[in-house]
Amino acid sequence: MGDTHSIRIPVHGFVEFDDWERDIINHPVFQRLRRIRQLAFSDHLYPGSTHSRFEHSLGVMHIATRLFDTIENKCAHILEDRLNYNQRESNARRLVRLAALLHDVGHAPFSHTGESLMPHKDGPESKKFVHEDYTAQLIQHEMKDVIDDHSENKNSYNLTGKDVADFVLGKSTLDGGRLFWRELVVGQLDADRMDYLLRDAYHCGVTYGHYDLDRIIDTITVVEDRRDDFPEGLRIGIEDGGRHAAEGLILARYFMFRQVYFHPVRKAYDNHAYKALQLFLNAGKGNGLLPNPSSKQSRKKYLKLDDWKVMDFINSEKAGRHSDAILRHRHDRCVVKTREVANAIEIAQHEKNLKRLLESDIEATSIDADKEWYKVNKSEIRIANNDSTLSAPSQSKPLSEVSNVVQKIEGSKQLLILVPIDQVKNANDILQKGE
Amino acid sequence: MDALIRRACVLATIAKRRKTCKTSLGKTALMKLVYIAQEVYGLDLGYRFNLYTYGPYDSDVMGDIDYAEAIDFLDVHYNAESGYRIIPGTDFTPESCGSLPKEDEQKIEALFDDFGTFNARELELRATIIYVLKDAPSLEDKDTIKRVQKLKPKYDSDEIEEALSGLKSTSRIP
Numbered sequence A: 001m002g003d004t005h006s007i008r009i010p011v012h013g014f015v016e017f018d019d020w021e022r023d024i025i026n027h028p029v030f031q032r033l034r035r036i037r038q039l040a041f042s043d044h045l046y047p048g049s050t051h052s053r054f055e056h057s058l059g060v061m062h063i064a065t066r067l068f069d070t071i072e073n074k075c076a077h078i079l080e081d082r083l084n085y086n087q088r089e090s091n092a093r094r095l096v097r098l099a100a101l102l103h104d105v106g107h108a109p110f111s112h113t114g115e116s117l118m119p120h121k122d123g124p125e126s127k128k129f130v131h132e133d134y135t136a137q138l139i140q141h142e143m144k145d146v147i148d149d150h151s152e153n154k155n156s157y158n159l160t161g162k163d164v165a166d167f168v169l170g171k172s173t174l175d176g177g178r179l180f181w182r183e184l185v186v187g188q189l190d191a192d193r194m195d196y197l198l199r200d201a202y203h204c205g206v207t208y209g210h211y212d213l214d215r216i217i218d219t220i221t222v223v224e225d226r227r228d229d230f231p232e233g234l235r236i237g238i239e240d241g242g243r244h245a246a247e248g249l250i251l252a253r254y255f256m257f258r259q260v261y262f263h264p265v266r267k268a269y270d271n272h273a274y275k276a277l278q279l280f281l282n283a284g285k286g287n288g289l290l291p292n293p294s295s296k297q298s299r300k301k302y303l304k305l306d307d308w309k310v311m312d313f314i315n316s317e318k319a320g321r322h323s324d325a326i327l328r329h330r331h332d333r334c335v336v337k338t339r340e341v342a343n344a345i346e347i348a349q350h351e352k353n354l355k356r357l358l359e360s361d362i363e364a365t366s367i368d369a370d371k372e373w374y375k376v377n378k379s380e381i382r383i384a385n386n387d388s389t390l391s392a393p394s395q396s397k398p399l400s401e402v403s404n405v406v407q408k409i410e411g412s413k414q415l416l417i418l419v420p421i422d423q424v425k426n427a428n429d430i431l432q433k434g435e
Numbered sequence B: 001m002d003a004l005i006r007r008a009c010v011l012a013t014i015a016k017r018r019k020t021c022k023t024s025l026g027k028t029a030l031m032k033l034v035y036i037a038q039e040v041y042g043l044d045l046g047y048r049f050n051l052y053t054y055g056p057y058d059s060d061v062m063g064d065i066d067y068a069e070a071i072d073f074l075d076v077h078y079n080a081e082s083g084y085r086i087i088p089g090t091d092f093t094p095e096s097c098g099s100l101p102k103e104d105e106q107k108i109e110a111l112f113d114d115f116g117t118f119n120a121r122e123l124e125l126r127a128t129i130i131y132v133l134k135d136a137p138s139l140e141d142k143d144t145i146k147r148v149q150k151l152k153p154k155y156d157s158d159e160i161e162e163a164l165s166g167l168k169s170t171s172r173i174p
Helices: A019-025 A028-035 A053-074 A076-083 A092-102 A131-142 A151-156 A161-169 A176-182 A191-204 A213-219 A240-261 A264-282 A296-303 A307-315 A320-328 A344-359 A421-434 B003-020 B027-039 B059-070 B102-115 B120-135 B141-151 B157-169
Strands: A004-009 A013-018 A220-227 A230-238 A333-337 A365-368 A382-384 A394-398 A415-419 B050-052 B055-057 B074-079 B083-088
Touching: A004 A019, A004 A053, A013 A019, A013 A053, A019 A028, A019 A092, A019 A151, A028 A053, A028 A296, A053 A076, A053 A092, A053 A191, A053 A213, A053 A220, A076 A176, A076 A230, A092 A161, A092 A176, A131 A161, A131 A296, A176 A230, A176 B050, A176 B141, A191 A213, A191 A240, A213 A220, A213 A240, A220 A382, A230 A240, A240 A382, A264 A307, A264 A320, A264 A333, A264 A365, A264 A415, A307 A320, A333 A421, A344 A415, A344 A421, A344 B003, A415 A421, B003 B027, B003 B059, B003 B074, B003 B083, B003 B102, B027 B055, B027 B059, B027 B083, B027 B102, B027 B120, B055 B120, B059 B074, B120 B141, B120 B157, B141 B157
Parallel strands: A220 A394, A230 A382
Antiparallel strands: A004 A013, A220 A230, A333 A415, A365 A415, A382 A394, B050 B055, B074 B083
């Protein structure tokens, strides 16, 4: 196992790891995350939010491990019985830790903002790559030396980069056991969300993202999930005693969405970052898109891109009015917005407003909550009906059916129109005339 | 048509069409029908499904169900015994949402011709097989069956084989 090391990060304090994980953390692919900010230019709104994907990734590994250990200790017999889980022989804990640690290594500059500039997979009609595709490729190829070929792995675990990548992507090569554990990294009750809400709230200096993490970890369990007309199987859920902590998690998501992730100032800076990155990628022989993750050569180019590199471009005023907005805090302003959950009539009115502004040569941008990576929904967290026994999991219900508060959450469909600061007056005049 | 309104209309159209099949529709069945509509019938709604213990899933479909419920395009009922039951909502009318593109309606019709009467359990199995076929198209049938069973031990190999051969008999499955 080797020595234990630790790094102290906000929210969790000391995060521990061993020699193998230290070599992974020190790998340039992982170190790059120090130069990718978690929330791009949100510091223009909340000056403290300059934190990086690096500390978030350590936080996700820490929470995922706590969740894993609680479930394993509490439900060992059920796991043995239903998933053929063998605590001694299994490498599931290690797989969960590595997937949690590495889940974000494929992020583009400015995190999710840059994701819109990823190329199509197979021609213009096909789906676009997402950061998980980059993550999977980087884990399998560029990190092979510290995963597949690492002596600690060879001696004790025999995991491959492909195992970790398949786990992150949800590939069909997984078995029922790995699919079950995958929920801790990518699911309704995942460590990713649990970490970023607390971390983003901490760095923004807001309390909206706070919820009772310790209670969630204390009450996490396995439940039976009965849906529709058949008992579906084993799921990760929360004991009834943790129901309010789970409500807190969902409400934290809602408040953080409203106060941070979809705040009009943050959205304005996301748009400036997106446009600046596009101009950066267009410069020289570029095509305005990020390099494709499928080839070694273009992954090498991709790894050279980070916030610092693009910031250099912005600092040299090469991103036109977007450099100006970022360097002088002259961001676009929101001139009109719909209600939080717009209906078809409001959406039609929004489109009309946008058209009118564009036809009057106003550089208007439409921002749609529906296109956000951070979203609000009721979530499908399962709450146990009663305590599971040693050998049988409890039946469960969805949180939204036992919580009136969660039941009222309606999703998010708000639309904003942003315009450059020196066009605000004109834009307001045009909108007023149209009423 | 706005992309979210289109997706809400698709969900409500599926709920409406399912009602005529006299088979109940819950969240699992709706998720799997949307998956098959997108991945097999080319009804591109922009969802990104991947595999969970409960089969192909995208939490954005759940968010869209919440939205469709909020604007009364869907009615979602829950009963502890039978689970979810989803039916079209009172505001799902051509006046309120405009008409769904004809092409979308045709794809939903074709989906129902082949999959409309399967229950949630049957749809989950078929959606998982389709996921495996798309993820590993070069597998032979016996290996596809093994892989599905490894993912979903609750289905026996005879049931998987029967579902696979049923899927292959429709010309749309590779």
